[in-house]
Amino acid sequence: MTTQPRSRPPTDGGRRSLPDLAALTGVRSGKQTYYNAYQRSNERLQRTVAAMDSISGALVHPVEGPRPLLEKIVRVASRHLDARWALLALTAHALPSTRPRFLALDAVGLVRDALGELPPDATEAIEAISSGILPTRAMQNDAGAVVVPMLLDGHAIGALVVAPHGDVPLETPDLSALHILANLAAVSLHTGDLYRTGLAQQRRAHQLFDEVSEQARLLSVRDEELRAAEQRLRVADQRELIDNERRRIALELHDSVAQTVLTAGLVLEVARRDLAPGTHPQAAATALTELDRARDLMSTATEQLRSVIYALHHERAAEDVASLPELLAEVASQHRPHLTVRLRVEGSPIPLGTAAEHALARTAGEALFNVAMHSDARKALVRLRYLDSAVVLRVSDDGDGDPAAMRRTVRLARRGTADGRHRGLVGMALRAEALGGTFSIRRSRAGGVAVESRIPLVPASASATT
Incomplete structure (x- = not known):
């Protein structure tokens, strides 16, 4: 039996017929x-x-x-x-x-x-x-x-x-x-x-990231090594400058002041022997007393000079001197057997350059030496202040020094009419001026003398070339 196909639906207006x-x-x-x-x-x-x-x-x-x-x-x-x-x-x-x-x-x-x-x-x-x-x-x-x-x-x-x-x-x-x-x-x-x-790109990115991280780590290590090397070079430079200055001062003290004092002691001893036989008893007794006193003074001065020479030649207790406060602490420690020295640092220390720091350390050393040798002082204060635009070093004492006389000596020394003493004061003034700063001498609050060096702040590289 044959299946009859269904009739297609009529089309209207050209529309397509539905599928059968x-x-x-x-x-x-x-x-x-x-x-x-x-x-x-x-x-x-x-x-x-x-x-x-x-x-x-x-x-x-x-x-x-x-x-x-x-x-x-x-x-x-x-x-x-x-x-x-x-x-x-x-x-x-x-x-x-x-x-x-x-x-x-x-x-x-x-x-x-x-x-x-x-x-x-x-x-x-x-x-x-x-x-x-x-x-x-x-x-x-x-x-x-x-x-x-x-x-x-x-x-x-x-x-x-x-x-x-x-x-x-x-x-x-x-x-x-x-x-x-x-x-x-x-x-x-x-x-x-x-x-x-x-x-693959992700693995490469991770690999590159690891390589960059390793390079960054190595650069950080190298940077730290360079910083450490720079610090060691700076310390070595400072130590060399200090050692050279210590040797110069020690040699100068040994060849001039110590020899002069020892010679004076020998002269006094000879005078004492010559005076004793032929003089009036009362005058001889007085002269002998004065001579004994002078001899004791010379002996004391000689011992003090020997102590300073020993301190200058002695190895530093601190292995690494990396900043101006440490330099000043070392300088102060050399005078403490004969003088009570305090160090006060105010402000945040910043590097000034080797030349500037060495100049200030020498200034402090000269000032403390003058206090120990030329004034009847028992105490001294080394005050270092870091200001916004300058660094101020002030060394004051409670001795019997005369600031006016010291200023007059500096003026005479600048004109070349002084007797050759107190060259340390002129040296302190010249060091401050060479760094673009000022140097002053005035009465301290403790009754003695206060010397002050005021150095303007400049980049370390500039001061290092001064």
Whole structure:
């Protein structure tokens, strides 16, 4: 019994008619002889739907990489056309970092990625794809295999090839399904390539970050080493200057003052012996008393000079002298056996340069030496103040010195009319002026003398060249 086709709905005004049942089912006749074709088409559709469902499951697990999805695509394509083999292959220049370059499913259902394990016609298909011989749309080659290009941005990067058993008629839904599979494979391969490229770039970025971090660490270490070396050089320079000055002062004291005092003591001793036999007893007694007193004074002065010479020659207690306060502390310590010396530092110490710091340290040393030798002082105060625009060094005592007389001596020494004494005062003034500063002498609050050097603040490099 023949199934009568339904009448088409009438068209109105040039409108397209609705599709009939034959167009929807793919069966053009209701005759019994076409039922098998309908059944095969329905089964093929069911297999396609099941395959797409399987592929969608693979799509939601991208962390596993593209290979599981590609294997499923090859299996789905093979089952869809009941194929002897099916494969996916890339051209030689497409996605060069992707491995393997092809995946093939053989007749027994094993996935292969080596040419030696495939039949000759599959090998020929892979070689043709690799060389770039690709159709622009789905087609069936001379060997009966269906070749569907894999398109990415409109360019073919490879192909999906399926070789069915015998002469299987291909219908439009079949080719549509293969196109979908080929496009899924192209997108999966491209995504995998981007993922690998991103991982490589991320690893390179981490490597570069580690290298930069290591370089930064090494630079930091080198910077610390350079700072330490600079500090050691600065300390060595200061120590050399101090050592040279100590030797000069020690030699000067030994060759001039000490010899003079010792000579005076010998003269007094001779006078004492000459005076004793022939003088009036009362006068002799008075002279002897004065001579004994002078001898004691000379002996005391000699001992003091020897102590100063020993202190100048003695090794410093502090190994590293790195700042002006430390230099002043060392200078003060040399006079403490005979004089109570306090050091007071006000403000935040800043480097002044080797020349400036050495000049101020020498000024403090000269001032304390004058206090110890020329005034009846018991205490001295060394005060160092760091101001915004200047550094002020003040040495004061509680002795019996006369500031007016000392200022007059400095004026005479500048004119060259002095008797050669108190050259230390002139030296202190010249050092301050050489650094662009001022030097003053006035009465201290403790009743003695206060000498003050005021040095303007300049960069350390400038002061070092002064």
